[in-house]
Amino acid sequence: MGISREARWYALFLPSSWLSNVGHGLMVTVVGPTQPYLAKNVGVNIAVINLVWTFGFLGYIIGSLGTGFIFKRYLTNPKMKLAFLWITLSLNGVGMLILPFITNFGLLVTVRGLQYGLLGAYITADSSMLVYTMGPIKSRPFTNALHACVGIGFLAATFLVRPFLPSEASALKNKDQVCFGNGTNVEDPLLTVDLQDEDAYLWGIQKIAWPFIISGIWCCVFSLGYLILGFLPLTMPIYYQPTNKQIEKDGHGSEMEQFGDEEDSKPVGSKEIGPHHRSSQPRIRYWKQVLTLVFFYYAFSCGIERIYQPMAYTFGLCGPLKLAPRDAVITDSTYNGGFMTGRIVSVLLGGFVKPRNMIFASSGCCISASILLIAVGTSNKFGLYIGTAILGFFVSWQFGSCYSWISQKGDITGRISPIFFLGCGFGSSIFPPLSGFVFNSALGPMGILYLTLMATLCQFVIYATMWALSRAKPTQMVIK
Numbered sequence: 001m002g003i004s005r006e007a008r009w010y011a012l013f014l015p016s017s018w019l020s021n022v023g024h025g026l027m028v029t030v031v032g033p034t035q036p037y038l039a040k041n042v043g044v045n046i047a048v049i050n051l052v053w054t055f056g057f058l059g060y061i062i063g064s065l066g067t068g069f070i071f072k073r074y075l076t077n078p079k080m081k082l083a084f085l086w087i088t089l090s091l092n093g094v095g096m097l098i099l100p101f102i103t104n105f106g107l108l109v110t111v112r113g114l115q116y117g118l119l120g121a122y123i124t125a126d127s128s129m130l131v132y133t134m135g136p137i138k139s140r141p142f143t144n145a146l147h148a149c150v151g152i153g154f155l156a157a158t159f160l161v162r163p164f165l166p167s168e169a170s171a172l173k174n175k176d177q178v179c180f181g182n183g184t185n186v187e188d189p190l191l192t193v194d195l196q197d198e199d200a201y202l203w204g205i206q207k208i209a210w211p212f213i214i215s216g217i218w219c220c221v222f223s224l225g226y227l228i229l230g231f232l233p234l235t236m237p238i239y240y241q242p243t244n245k246q247i248e249k250d251g252h253g254s255e256m257e258q259f260g261d262e263e264d265s266k267p268v269g270s271k272e273i274g275p276h277h278r279s280s281q282p283r284i285r286y287w288k289q290v291l292t293l294v295f296f297y298y299a300f301s302c303g304i305e306r307i308y309q310p311m312a313y314t315f316g317l318c319g320p321l322k323l324a325p326r327d328a329v330i331t332d333s334t335y336n337g338g339f340m341t342g343r344i345v346s347v348l349l350g351g352f353v354k355p356r357n358m359i360f361a362s363s364g365c366c367i368s369a370s371i372l373l374i375a376v377g378t379s380n381k382f383g384l385y386i387g388t389a390i391l392g393f394f395v396s397w398q399f400g401s402c403y404s405w406i407s408q409k410g411d412i413t414g415r416i417s418p419i420f421f422l423g424c425g426f427g428s429s430i431f432p433p434l435s436g437f438v439f440n441s442a443l444g445p446m447g448i449l450y451l452t453l454m455a456t457l458c459q460f461v462i463y464a465t466m467w468a469l470s471r472a473k474p475t476q477m478v479i480k
Helices: 005-029 031-042 051-070 078-101 105-134 140-160 168-180 189-195 207-222 224-231 244-250 255-259 287-318 325-349 355-376 381-395 398-407 419-439 446-470
Strands: none
Touching: 005 031, 005 078, 005 105, 005 140, 005 207, 005 224, 031 051, 031 078, 031 105, 031 140, 031 207, 031 287, 031 325, 051 105, 051 287, 051 419, 078 105, 078 207, 078 224, 105 140, 140 207, 140 325, 207 224, 287 325, 287 381, 287 398, 287 419, 287 446, 325 381, 325 398, 355 381, 355 398, 355 446, 398 419, 419 446
């Protein structure tokens, strides 16, 4: 028996998705190690350049929410869905090609915001396609693989930038300006002379621009997989089949009707049990209070990630150790390497370790890693690397573990479902400028480590409160 058209469709879609999401990771992380030099190009300091992340994640929220509204309802044709994926990712690539050549801060944050809006649209649509074609159960390992590919991109970006970082001599000459100055616009004669150094250019292009160019080309090239797939005579699988009522309605059912609404459709091969047979009654008394705390839990969890993703390299370069660029970027590598490894390990542990235990273990280890960084990460570079790797490893457990934990307490579909993303987006928008402000305050670079410890402690208290509230059962359990 030959390979079905649906199997061939998966054989092309999945590699396109995975390779494209490696590009997703590259696009996000390349900015971290290059951030001080972007600040120098546009004439701002570290505190101000961190607003690039704030505007980016605000765009990400808008793009994701907008896509959630239109992707299923209006893009009803498989070719339209694949074209949407191609357009959003390829335009992200174009944005990466533009970013390092921008010399105006307002234009820089505008382009980054638009780029992240497209990125939020892309990842929301790409993740939805897995559930759309496979269903919620079969798609789980493929969804994990997708996010693992993003993690691979995070780690790969730290290696990508290394050959293009300034030499130690050049970095030493400009370190005070890069770390603590207000930046210097490219029209400044002092910077013009510096940028004309042989070390600053490769093939006539500023060296620091090359990681952006490579990332942009990667996304433009591999996004073509979606476009090609849309023109091939293959059948895109659809998980939900139409009910008899839908078939009678128009004789065959449109694609949207085949996907169906939750109330009207059932999974292929499932028993005659629909969602309306399940109780949506929360299994805890203080459900609304717990959901409110969930928002802040994710704000702090993603906030911890966003303290380190933009600032790990900058702390290594400008902090107490004053590392050379090629040593400072190892801080990025250890964080993102730990994060990627932690994601993989959490998937394996999730099968037999309770989410509650994983969250408490993760929070406790993040607090310990923060204390370790304060104790030895300021005097020994290996202490900095180890503490950063531990932090990245354990913070990566938190998103999925809490999602699984809260899903056991009540129905989180429908209107409640965006709360995880909104909390994460809020934290991702707030913490980068906050860390930049702390960096330039009287605390100096050490403020980054103190802020990390504060955030990990707050997150632990928030989850402990959530867990305590969840132990109170509702006065009446309604079973339908």
